[in-house]
Amino acid sequence: MVEQSIFVVDDDEAVRDSIKELVESVGLHAQTFESAQAFLDVYSADAAGCLVLDVRMSHMSGPALQTRLKAQGCSLPIIFITGHGDIDTAVEAMKAGAVDFVQKPYHEQNLLDCINKALELDAQNRDADRKQQSLEEHLAKLTEREHEVMDLLVQGLANKAIAQRLSISPRTVEVHRQHVLEKCSVKSLAQLVSLFNHTADDTPLR
Amino acid sequence: MTTKTPVKPRARSNENPTTVKRRGRLNSASPGRDHPASVEERREHHKWMLKLLTTGGRLTHQEVPDTILKLLQAIVDHSPSVIFLKDLQGRYLLANRAMSAVVGCETKGIVGKTDYELFPRHVADAYREADCKAIDSRKPIELEESAPHKDGTHPYLSVKFPLLGDAGTPYALGGIVTDVVKLKQIEAELQERLRFEHLLFELSAAFINLPADDVDAKINETFRRLGEFMEVDRCFIDQFSDDKSEFRVTHFWAHESLESDDFLDKVLLNEQVPWYMARMLSGQSLIFSCVDELPDEAVPEKAYIQSVGIKSSVIVPLIVGGDIIGNFGIDVIRSERDWSENVIQGVKIIAEIFGNALARKQAEKKLRAAEQEAARNREHLAHLTRVQIMGEMAAGIAHEINQPLAAIENYARACERRLKGDTGDRDKMEELVEKIKDQAHRAGNVLTRVRAMVKRQPVNMVSVDLNAVVQETVELANMEAQLRNCRLKIEFSRSLPAVVIDPIHIQQVALNLIRNAIEASEDVTRENEKVVLVRTTKTDTGHVEVSVADSGLGVTDMEGDRLFEPFFSTKRSGLGMGLSVCQSIIAMHDGKIWHTQNPAGGTIFHFSLPLDSEEGAA
Numbered sequence: 001m002v003e004q005s006i007f008v009v010d011d012d013e014a015v016r017d018s019i020k021e022l023v024e025s026v027g028l029h030a031q032t033f034e035s036a037q038a039f040l041d042v043y044s045a046d047a048a049g050c051l052v053l054d055v056r057m058s059h060m061s062g063p064a065l066q067t068r069l070k071a072q073g074c075s076l077p078i079i080f081i082t083g084h085g086d087i088d089t090a091v092e093a094m095k096a097g098a099v100d101f102v103q104k105p106y107h108e109q110n111l112l113d114c115i116n117k118a119l120e121l122d123a124q125n126r127d128a129d130r131k132q133q134s135l136e137e138h139l140a141k142l143t144e145r146e147h148e149v150m151d152l153l154v155q156g157l158a159n160k161a162i163a164q165r166l167s168i169s170p171r172t173v174e175v176h177r178q179h180v181l182e183k184c185s186v187k188s189l190a191q192l193v194s195l196f197n198h199t200a201d202d203t204p205l206r
Numbered sequence: 207m208t209t210k211t212p213v214k215p216r217a218r219s220n221e222n223p224t225t226v227k228r229r230g231r232l233n234s235a236s237p238g239r240d241h242p243a244s245v246e247e248r249r250e251h252h253k254w255m256l257k258l259l260t261t262g263g264r265l266t267h268q269e270v271p272d273t274i275l276k277l278l279q280a281i282v283d284h285s286p287s288v289i290f291l292k293d294l295q296g297r298y299l300l301a302n303r304a305m306s307a308v309v310g311c312e313t314k315g316i317v318g319k320t321d322y323e324l325f326p327r328h329v330a331d332a333y334r335e336a337d338c339k340a341i342d343s344r345k346p347i348e349l350e351e352s353a354p355h356k357d358g359t360h361p362y363l364s365v366k367f368p369l370l371g372d373a374g375t376p377y378a379l380g381g382i383v384t385d386v387v388k389l390k391q392i393e394a395e396l397q398e399r400l401r402f403e404h405l406l407f408e409l410s411a412a413f414i415n416l417p418a419d420d421v422d423a424k425i426n427e428t429f430r431r432l433g434e435f436m437e438v439d440r441c442f443i444d445q446f447s448d449d450k451s452e453f454r455v456t457h458f459w460a461h462e463s464l465e466s467d468d469f470l471d472k473v474l475l476n477e478q479v480p481w482y483m484a485r486m487l488s489g490q491s492l493i494f495s496c497v498d499e500l501p502d503e504a505v506p507e508k509a510y511i512q513s514v515g516i517k518s519s520v521i522v523p524l525i526v527g528g529d530i531i532g533n534f535g536i537d538v539i540r541s542e543r544d545w546s547e548n549v550i551q552g553v554k555i556i557a558e559i560f561g562n563a564l565a566r567k568q569a570e571k572k573l574r575a576a577e578q579e580a581a582r583n584r585e586h587l588a589h590l591t592r593v594q595i596m597g598e599m600a601a602g603i604a605h606e607i608n609q610p611l612a613a614i615e616n617y618a619r620a621c622e623r624r625l626k627g628d629t630g631d632r633d634k635m636e637e638l639v640e641k642i643k644d645q646a647h648r649a650g651n652v653l654t655r656v657r658a659m660v661k662r663q664p665v666n667m668v669s670v671d672l673n674a675v676v677q678e679t680v681e682l683a684n685m686e687a688q689l690r691n692c693r694l695k696i697e698f699s700r701s702l703p704a705v706v707i708d709p710i711h712i713q714q715v716a717l718n719l720i721r722n723a724i725e726a727s728e729d730v731t732r733e734n735e736k737v738v739l740v741r742t743t744k745t746d747t748g749h750v751e752v753s754v755a756d757s758g759l760g761v762t763d764m765e766g767d768r769l770f771e772p773f774f775s776t777k778r779s780g781l782g783m784g785l786s787v788c789q790s791i792i793a794m795h796d797g798k799i800w801h802t803q804n805p806a807g808g809t810i811f812h813f814s815l816p817l818d819s820e821e822g823a824a
Contacts, residue, residue, distance in 0.1 A: 014610060014648070104608065
């Protein structure tokens with residue numbers, strides 16, 4: 001599994017460094033960036049962890065970076081650090097999908113809790129991503145007929161009903177069903193259903 | 207007395223040129239061969255001699271008429287100068303009335319006598335010597351002689367001339383001698399007057415352009431000179447209080463030989479010497495040779511004068527622009543003095559000189575006080591606007607202090623967690639503590655900078671590096687620039703000589719201009735970043751210049767004309783004092799402040815300051 005990092009973007013050197021120190025003191029890994037652009041320069045899709053962003057930065061503000069990352073399909077959870085009187089910006093950021101915001105002056109436990117939650121979320125996101133990906137890989141192997149059979153199976157139809165619906169023999173349905181289970185690497189229908197449910201329910205944020 | 211007939215003097219013998227005997231043989235105790243003995247004989251001799259003289263030395267038997275002799279005597283008698291004729295031996299042939307006044311006997315008593323019979327020997331010797339010189343040189347001589355008088359020796363201006371015969375041989379000596387004692391006296395008086403006039407002239411010249419601060423010292427110095435020159439014992443100036451209820455001795459000098467009390471700063475109340483005060487306030491002088499000359503009603507004055515020991519005084523009012531501000535006076539203690547008109551006039555002139563100098567000093571003092579008050583007000587206003595600016599910058603300042611505080615908190619918590627989790631190695635702890643110290647220092651610096659701006663302190667001109675001052679200002683302004691998403695760019699001249707300025711005041715000006723520029727840039731809704739450029743340059747005219755360029759909307763001509771007026775503002779909020787205060791600060795530094803159009807759009811504000819003259823020349 002990829003190691004998670006806390007990406008700290010703040011234009012105040014001492015502030016970003018002190019957050020890094022704080023994060024590292026609880027055994028997490030952090031990287032600091034002096035500007036949104038500096039982060040964008042090194043960002044890649046496989047980056048794991050979360051972002052800690054200062055709302056107010058010269059050149060590109062936190063929310064502006066958020067917009068840019070969203071456009072690039074980045075799923076890193078974002079925690080905003082806001083100063084006094086930046087509530088409006090924070091609310092906007094939350095609406096745009098930020099996981100949390102911490103208002104200065106903050107209690108360090110509060111920030112760490114937020115970070116931990118975000119990391120967990122990131123891990124889940126990544127897990128779901130992986131499952132979805134493998135499901136999609138499995139599904140890609142299915143033939144058109146197998147796909148039709150699988151859709152109906154997952155909807156809870158019995159072999160006989162599927163045979164009727166598809167105007168094929170129940171015996172043929174059974175063969176397709178076996179192929180679907182094999183290609184999706186599951187042993188039972190229940191497992192197949194759970195695979196679908198999991199990918200459908202456990203990806204709340206994208 | 208050997209012969210009764212007049213004997214021809216040797217001089218009449220043409221063929222026998224005279225070798226004049228200097229002196230010695232000729233006196234009444236041992237008469238010479240040719241000396242007539244009796245008064246009668248002398249008179250005859252005299253007559254004969256005169257006849258001889260009036261015929262030009264030629265001996266004739268022709269009688270000279272007595273009328274001519276009488277005429278001659280009458281003419282010489284009416285001359286104020288002494289006129290005489292002597293024979294070559296020094297015997298008087300003729301003397302006039304002025305001569306008889308000198309020797310104290312009638313002219314007739316003089317004729318036939320020599321100077322040795324009329325004057326003390328050393329005087330007669332001197333006369334004889336001069337006589338012989340004139341006879342020997344055969345030319346008239348001029349010289350200064352002197353003669354004893356009852357009232358002392360008088361100086362004389364003498365002309366002595368030989369009477370020459372046809373062959374150019376002297377046969378007698380004439381003299382016209384003028385008593386110049388009076389002339390000398392007049393000359394001495396004139397000299398004295400000239401010296402006094404000169405002194406007055408010198409004083410008025412010395413006081414005319416005297417700096418106000420030197421007036422008191424110069425008056426005191428002048429007192430000494432005057433005192434010694436006029437031979438008085440005390441000089442003083444009294445000045446009245448504004449309500450004229452009392453007067454104070456502001457300048458005082460007493461002759462060293464007097465063990466006088468120091469009267470300086472002594473105060474007398476009006477009611478203590480009412481007569482004196484009334485007289486002085488009416489603009490009259492007070493001049494007395496002795497205390498008795500004061501009127502009867504001046505009882506306390508007399509008592510006072512006697513208690514101090516003053517015998518004579520001249521006291522004149524100091525009048526300036528019609529206002530009597532006090533008195534100038536001179537006193538004599540050691541003797542009574544009759545004051546000459548000359549001295550009184552002089553004292554009045556000196557009083558005028560002193561009065562003008564004191565009035566100028568007072569006026570300058572008032573002017574200086576007014577200037578100081580204006581400077582205080584200017585400084586106060588500058589301070590108020592600084593405090594206001596800091597108030598307006600409170601959000602930025604708070605942010606600038608919160609950042610290090612937040613960092614400190616994070617570092618401290620990191621420390622704490624490492625200690626608790628026992629994951630802190632010593633090096634890491636030391637690193638964190640070091641970082642905490644740095645941030646505490648950073649927060650402290652912000653406060654120091656703000657406090658310097660808010661603190662009220664007197665103008666303090668020091669020689670400093672202008673770049674450092676502007677750099678400091680940029681750091682202050684950065685607090686706000688960051689919040690407003692504006693970047694401050696600096697371009698400093700590297701060859702900037704030192705300037706003598708009040709750093710806080712110049713920072714205030716620079717801060718004002720930079721904040722205005724940040725605000726002006728905000729008016730423009732452009733996507734690209736807002737930049738304010740702060741530059742320092744050295745000009746060709748021996749100035750250093752600071753310029754602040756914005757890329758705002760610029761100012762209109764009409765606004766431009768009024769930018770530096772108090773209470774003029776183009777902002778929605780703002781007192782309109784900022785630039786006006788900047789201008790007064792720059793004026794205080796003998797500098798200039800102005801604005802130009804930014805070719806790239808917006809406005810550039812400039813101010814220039816004169817270089818430290820020594821550095822600038824280097």
